[in-house]
Amino acid sequence: xxxxxxxKKDKKQSILDAATQIIMKQGxxxxxxxxxxxxxxxxxxxxxxxxxxxxxxxxxxxxxLIIEGYQAAEDTLDSSTDTFEEKMENMMSYGLxxxxxxxxxxxxFMYGEFSGKNGDDTVKxxxxxxxxxxxxxxxxxxxxxxxxxxxxxxxxxIIYLDMFISYAMDSNPVNAHSAVEIKNHEKDLMHLFFxxxxxx
Numbered sequence: 001x002x003x004x005x006x007x008k009k010d011k012k013q014s015i016l017d018a019a020t021q022i023i024m025k026q027g028x029x030x031x032x033x034x035x036x037x038x039x040x041x042x043x044x045x046x047x048x049x050x051x052x053x054x055x056x057x058x059x060x061x062x063x064x065l066i067i068e069g070y071q072a073a074e075d076t077l078d079s080s081t082d083t084f085e086e087k088m089e090n091m092m093s094y095g096l097x098x099x100x101x102x103x104x105x106x107x108x109f110m111y112g113e114f115s116g117k118n119g120d121d122t123v124k125x126x127x128x129x130x131x132x133x134x135x136x137x138x139x140x141x142x143x144x145x146x147x148x149x150x151x152x153x154x155x156x157x158i159i160y161l162d163m164f165i166s167y168a169m170d171s172n173p174v175n176a177h178s179a180v181e182i183k184n185h186e187k188d189l190m191h192l193f194f195x196x197x198x199x200x
Contacts, residue, residue: 027105
């Protein structure tokens with residue numbers, strides 16, 4: 001029984017891993033369920049047992065990327081050898097590397113999921129579940145090293161972050177830049193945020 005559960009868990013993970021590679025590279029529209037199933041060594045029938053639709057599968061990829069992104073950032077903060085500034089640079093480097101690996105089409109899909117375009121707020125809930133704990137840890141560590149401006153409060157930083165997220169996910173074309181345009185300026189935006197809280 002235990003081995004059977006492990007096999008199912010492993011198969012689901014292999015499908016999700018294959019989907020992550022293919023959808024990130026090709027985008028949501030071009031990626032096919034048949035190709036993903038083949039890459040995972042599974043049939044389409046098996047794939048649909050775990051992920052009932054292509055949208056659900058792609059949404060699961062977005063959630064996976066959010067969780068992995070937070071985990072990578074947490075690991076960076078837990079490093080005992082780097083200075084706070086070096087940690088910030090490492091986090092920005094990871095973020096930019098991930099962004100560069102994501103196709104423009106999938107960026108559009110991701111932003112749609114953040115804004116609940118498909119009638120489901122799971123992606124936003126996942127992001128919010130990690131948000132406060134991570135940013136508090138980052139700010140506390142930065143203050144302890146004298147790297148973060150002490151006048152910047154936790155809540156002020158979160159409000160600023162939420163303003164960026166809300167603006168980026170705005171579906172009104174009059175008010176918002178396109179998801180692809182925001183992706184193309186990711187380096188600028190990260191620099192403004194990370195170094196902004198350091199008071200530079």
